[in-house]
Amino acid sequence: MIGSVGVIFGETGSHTFKFMVTDPALRRTDYVKVWHSTDGWVLCQVMSMTRSEGADNKDRVIASVTVIGVRDQQGLLRAPMTPFRPGDRVYKAEEELIVETLGLSDGGAYLGLLDGTDIPVTVDRNKLIQKHCSILAMTGSGKSYTAAVIIEEMMEKGVPLLIIDPHGEYATLKEPNDDADMGALAEKFGVEPQGYKNVTIYTPGNKKLCGYADRPLRLNGVNLKPKEIIEYVPSELNNTEIGLIYEAVNALRNDGIDYTIKDVLREIGSSHSAMKWGVYNKLEPLLEAEFLSDRPTPLTELFARGRTSIVDMKGIGPDVQQAIVAKLLDNLFEARKAGQVPPGMVVVEEAHNFCPEKGFAKTVSGDVLRAIASEGRKFGLGLLIISQRPAKVDKNVLSQCNTQIIMRVTNPNDIRAITKSLEGISSELEEEIKRLPPGVALFVSPDIPRAVMVQVRVRKSRHGGASKEISDEADKEDKPPAGGSLFKRLFGKA
Known part of the structure; x- marks a missing residue:
């Protein structure tokens, strides 16, 4: 066995302990293991580290650890019933123990790597649809990038997708990732660049507002109540x-x-x-308003097996966007209840604008999104909610999202909104959320008994959601925006 990374000292418990670090390579969030006389090898995680000067004028590094637990004969995760002993040695946990204890099974939608390891993190697509998902992060942390990773994974299995895109960020799903750093990152994450041809971009306006759209989106304008x-x-x-x-x-x-x-x-x-x-x-x-017509776009065209439909709202006012989303999703939900369209997922960008928390605003789209959040799982219609302002998203919608992907958030109100929607989040994880680097997410899933840090994989398609530089002249041409700057912030030089 590889040498230990430290020795337990002081007062210990069955859920937490501290150890003196002897391996300078050990880092915060690393997974470690300790032998327990009753339970065998127990998986733990380093949550914080401090450095001080000892009596011999030498540095002392102390790690504070949270006990994750061990699987019993029934496969249930539990913590030891008795505390660890001072003097017990601590070792780096091997991949097999981490995978087994955390329940990181193969298959499913591939999100990325367990932070600090080469272990893939996946999520069951069916559960993602049935139990809804949210991506919450401040601007520039990679929320739209992460959403596109999930969308890619869904598209590759032919899951019907309807994407509400207020700013035209997702049109580049059609194009392969051509970033200069893609080669080494593709090897690291085990993916290949790919553009998706089953993507159709709809505009509720006209081609002058969204020149790269494939088709107009038209809603019924006849015999309106x-x-x-x-x-x-x-x-x-x-x-x-x-x-x-x-x-x-x-x-x-x-x-x-x-x-x-x-x-x-x-x-x-x-x-x-x-x-x-x-x-x-x-x-x-x-x-x-060209979106009202006597020849509305059929829902069976918008929401079909193997098809991704993007409703690009570029050039449409906020109030009209909300009205379009309200009617479109209400029609879709009723069609799904009647079995007229297959099971699938609705992706809502800038969700705080479409289903705001009471007290911030009232929108016509809020009611239908709350209905899908609470009842959609019974009918196989899932939600992927994306927002940079968690505190402004309807709390009833957020609470229905069993899978949550949380990236860097610093606003105290947003932190409180996140902790209210998550059960059992610790103060350490709260602090971790404030310090997450771009591209790293706190992943909470009913499939995994503990929140884990995930380095989100590189996109296969080109990113179109980065902020433009003031001097950028690309917007003179009506085309989906490039996104190389965020790509570099997320992954740096390979």
């Missing part, structure tokens, strides 16, 4: 204006013919009310 019309109006309507809309729609219904927004406006224009021109002006932009 008054409530649906009101939700599409970005301006606030007073009670009188709402009443005029109801009167106009009821009159058209009584005529027994199909009607459009144009017909509703004509009916409002014929009203004798002095308020008609105010509501007319607020509804008139819907005539130019």
Whole structure:
């Protein structure tokens, strides 16, 4: 056996202890093992290290350790019933013990490597869909990059995906990763560059707003109910204006013919009310809103086995984005309940804008996202929620995400929101979240009994979500943005 890395001293327990470090190569978050007289080899993790000067004027390095435990005969993870003994030696844990104790089985969606090791970390795709997932991180920590890694893993198994993309970050899934550092990183993570051809980009606007889109996204604009019309109006309507809309729609219904927004406006224009021109002006932009049509995009086209559909919201106002998402996801959820579309996953970027916590804002899209979060697992419709402001995301939606991927977060309100949505998070892990380097995530999964640090694997496709430099001239050309700068921050020089 390789030599020990230290010796236990002082007061010990069955859940924590300290040891004097004798191996200068030992690092915080390293996995170690200690022999227990009753339970055999027990897996532990170094959570913190301190250095001080001893009586002999030599440095002393002390490691504080959390006990992870050992698998019993039934395969259950448990901690020893009695404490370790001072004087017991501590050893580096080998890969086999780490994999067995943490339950890091092969197969599933490959996220990356257990931080500080070459051990792959995977997650069961079915559980990811059925039990929802969230990615929470401050700007620049790699949340969109990590989301794309999960999307790639889903695409390779033909899982239907619908991506709500407010800023046009995911169009580059079509293109292979061509970063100069990709070669060595591909070897490290065991992946190859790849562009995905089963990706279709939809725009609710026109090609002038999103020149790289493949197809327009159109929602039904025929025989809209008054409530649906009101939700599409970005301006606030007073009670009188709402009443005029109801009167106009009821009159058209009584005529027994199909009607459009144009017909509703004509009916409002014929009203004798002095308020008609105010509501007319607020509804008139819907005539130019190309996403309402008598030929809506079929859901069976948007959400199909082996297809990834990106709804690129570039150039669409926030209020209209929320209305589009509300109607689109409501239609999708109803179609899934009826078995008209296959099981799959909805990816929501900037989720705090679409399902905000009460007190921050109220959106028309919040209700349907809460419904999918609470009921979607029964019907095989999963959510991947992505946000840089966890405190602003509806807590009921976050609490339904059994798999959480947390990258660097420093805002105290966001930290509190994360700890409330996670069970049993320790103060050490709270501090760890504040210090996580870009590209490293705290991974919490029902499949793994303990939160682990994962170095997210390199993307196979090109990253399109990095911030542009002020001097960047690339945005003069209407194309998906490049993302090399974030790539280097995540992985550095290979």
